[in-house]
Amino acid sequence: MLEALIEPLQYGFMQRSLIVAILVGLLCAVVGSYLMVQRLALLGDAISHSVLPGLAIAFLVGANIFVGAFIAGVISTLLIAWIRTRSPIKEDAAMGIVFSAFFALGITLITTIQKQNKIDLNHFLFGNILGVTFDDVRDTAIIATVVLIVVFLLYKELLFYTFDPLGAQAAGLPVNQLNFGLMLLIALTIVASMKAVGVILVLSLLITPGATAYLLVTRLHQVMILGAAIGIVSSISGMYLSYFFNLPSGPAIVLVVSGLFALAFLFSPNYGVFMRWRQVKTKQLSNE
Template identity: 75%
Template structure:
């Protein structure tokens, strides 16, 4: 009864479907980011979506399209600053995402003067309010992301673990870097309604990080991370429904709790496991 009661409502059915989709693609793409040590790229791109959202709203076009275009532009700018100047990649991310975020806040503030637009839904998500069209858009984005990963799994894995080796082997590493950024942008756009641009980094990185503590192989990290992402998203939805909590933060709190449990009890890296072995020695 506890599990079935929310399912009688159409909005919960749509929300749970989006939660499952987002949990899967965030863990898959986040696994690559973690291996590549580019976790902050997700944060940079997520913050950079706001001007695209505002401009899309002003022009009356699909918000997903505006957000994606802004995400890709920010990713291109980060790469351009990094390759064309002595500025390091992490500094370039900070510069671009802060500039785009400030521009987005400014544009949305201007829009709010004449239109009713809730900024909190963009920042923290509103998965309980997803429409059928938004479910469709999220599913299409997820299909594109998962298809790209399936087709380029080995090449992306080689590039993420050993970029110099991949370049020496003749792989187009610049295209792989650009492709990974596009995948991140698509994933962030798909997750925008679920957890918002502020919290999307948690769903991108934390499930993969928890899985990394639990299993040894990369494909296992993807699979276990996807499971953690699904469980976290669905559990957060139920917490949001029964306790009247904001859905995005509820999802992030659950996935963070799972990570810290993994950090404590992992058979290979768990802090309590290592402590127990120390006492035995």
């Protein structure tokens, strides 16, 4: 058993991949907790799809794809806010409009680049964590450090804004800046996760660990801590499954975290389907 755990670590690509997997699992769970509590999963989906044209353009001009993706994410965030504030269109509709347009543009650019250069850019969509370089590990670590420091420093403000935006505004907090800042954190998190699971599957890592933790604990900091543990365990487990069974790494990670959610959904002490059924049966028997 121990030999099986140690065997993949003799390879440099697995060492780099596991470091990125741990960072991404931790980062997505912490930032995604805010999305889940605010019921803004669609926002994460919108930004994750919107970074695609930035990736393609950065690749085309030879720039850092992390920078290109982040710029595209920021632009999409500004467009969503602009449409929402300058028209009667609601935020969810604005998200749908922007992310579908950006995603279509990104797919068009990637298809054009692939035809001209005869290369495969599908790893942008589905991830290729086994192919991460030292520079990718460094960039991911820097992004994760920056995001986690900001979350730590603004925890109370973001907590207040997340659960009571109107109350936070009445208390004098800059809610617009907090909202935009949260979107920037989401964009950075998505950029950091691209190599691991790609822009299509990143929403699962953003939402599912926090949702799983939410079924088991009640307070936001507990959701973050447990969600981070779930994200890290899922990322590492997915990497080992990918190594030993020759599976695509990104989907393997997502399948593991989805499986853990299914277990919590069925067996959570407070919200589990089977536990509730058992409580109902016990109550019926006691009444008889």
